[in-house]
Amino acid sequence: MNAAKKPFSLYIHIPYCISKCPYCDFNSHVVPEIPEKQYTEALLRELDHYGSRDEWQNRPVQSIFFGGGTPSTFKPTSIGKILARVAATFPIDADCEITLEANPGTVDQENFFGYRDAGVNRISVGVQSFQPRLLEFLGRAHSAEEARKALEIVRQAGFDNFSLDLMYANPSQTFFELEADLDEALTFQSPHLSAYNLTFEEGTPFGHEYRSGRMKPLSEDEEVAMAELVERKLKEAGLQRYEISNYARPGFHSRHNVNYWRGGDYLGLGAGAHSYQRMKTDGVMGQRWSNEKNPGRYMALSMESGVAVVDREIIDETKALGEFLFLGLRMTEGISNDEFCARFSKSPVDFYPQITTWSDAGLMEERDGRLLFTRKGLLLANSIFVQFV
Ligand code: SF4
Structure with a gap:
């Protein structure tokens, strides 16, 4: 295959949330009013720019991922407009996986039918826990009941392919609570489930509490025991572990994320989005670049020229092979x-x-x-x- 026609994955970042979770270090912002129209226009402008570049032109899109932030804060008309422009710009694989991340606090039945009609074929729901006490501790903007309702709506809207996120190794969580979360999650029969252990990221309120000694993480033994419980329960339910934190029924792994872990090309659009392109010239194995993180400045840059890149990194051989191992070994199949x-x-x-x-x-x-x-x-x-x- 001509290198220029190699498939790639497209990531679209929606940087707005209805509240900020205290453990989150993603590029997410809470604003009095989400500038949905202006932000959508900036994405379209960026898309037009890359669509006209030789290195991306005519290359098939194998997966599209609306991540955030909270993409479900955007209306189906905006998501539909973006997808229509993607389809007018690049060839789309017939079996392209199109995922949208949703926060249960923003789930509205009509919107989910709208996302499906717009072309989204996979939803990832950030549940994190069904325990009211833990949701409060995690500062989530939704209740356990809203999480249950969101999962029902996703199914009613006809999404057979959906994923549910849980969080574990929370410092105050008991084994009993983790088991209850896993049991309840399994009743929704999602073909994909992600279980992440809580981390204390620099620059977040939880990171601050942890570094000041006020928040004590679980011991390594407790964390390992919880990870074993997660793996055992999900395996018994027919969900195979295919990556450190990800489980799926056969055929339902996240194609978008597998492309990252296999070191494939991806193009990221939106505030703070990263892109990666492989190459092989004079010891250079690839390049990575990232956009302006601040949504206001991102929109201004993109509207001006279609480009909002503020950082570029050349990947030499040493870096490339370290990354290839680091990413590939995250998957249970390892590397070839x-x-x-x-x-x-x-x-x-x-x-x-x-x-x-x-x-x-x-x-x-x-x-x-x-x-x-x-x-x-x-x-x-x-x-x-x-x-x-
Ligand atoms: S909803 Fe997700 S992206 Fe938004 S603040 Fe919470 S963890 Fe971060």
């Missing part, structure tokens, strides 16, 4: 040794002799020409990843 050798002309162990030590310790293994984490390794993956980046 042949593909690694084709990209970097050596095997993973040639670059990282520590792989032998990790394999001897039972954390990694080679199976059918692939390098992957063992179950034990997946539980300790984060401490191993720091050595690849």
Whole structure:
């Protein structure tokens, strides 16, 4: 296939939320009035710009992901307008996965029928917990009842492909509460479920509480035990773990995220969105760039020239191979040794002799020409990843 015609994934960032969760370090903003019309226009302008660039022109779109922030704060007419422009700009794969993230506090039945009619075929619902106490602790803008109702509406609107997000390893969460969350989540029979452990990010209120010693995380043993409970319950229910935090029934993995983990190209539009393009010239293996994060400044830049890029990074071989391992090993299938050798002309162990030590310790293994984490390794993956980046 001509390199220029390789499929890519499109990410569209909607940076507005109805309130800010205290653990969140995403580029999300609470404003008195969401400038939906102006922001949509800025996205269209950016889309037109990239559609006219040689490196993206005529390349098929394999997945589209509306992430945030809270994309469900936008009306179906705006989402439809953006999707129509994408279709007028690029060829769209017949089986293109089109996901929209939704917060239960913004779910309205009519809107969900509208998103489906606009072309969205997958919804990701940020439930986090069904326990009122934990929702309050997490500062979520919705109740447990609203989360249940949102999941019902998503199903009624005809979305067979939907995902539910849960959060665990919250410092005040009990095993009983986690089990209750998993049991209730499973009653909705979502074909995909993400279970993230709470992290204390710099610059967030939770990060501040954690660094000042006022918020104590769970012990590593407790966290590992919770991760094991999540994996066991979801596996028993037929959801296979395919990435550290992601589980799916066969055929329902997130194609969009798998493209990130396999090091594929993606184009990000909107405030703070990142893009990545592979290349191979004179030791340069790729480039990454990111947009202005502030929504107001993003809109001004995009309306002026269609470009809102404020940062570019050239990916050299050392960085590229570290990222390829770091991202690929997040998936339970691991990485293909042949593909690694084709990209970097050596095997993973040639670059990282520590792989032998990790394999001897039972954390990694080679199976059918692939390098992957063992179950034990997946539980300790984060401490191993720091050595690849
Ligand atoms: S709803 Fe999501 S994006 Fe918005 S503040 Fe909460 S965690 Fe962040």
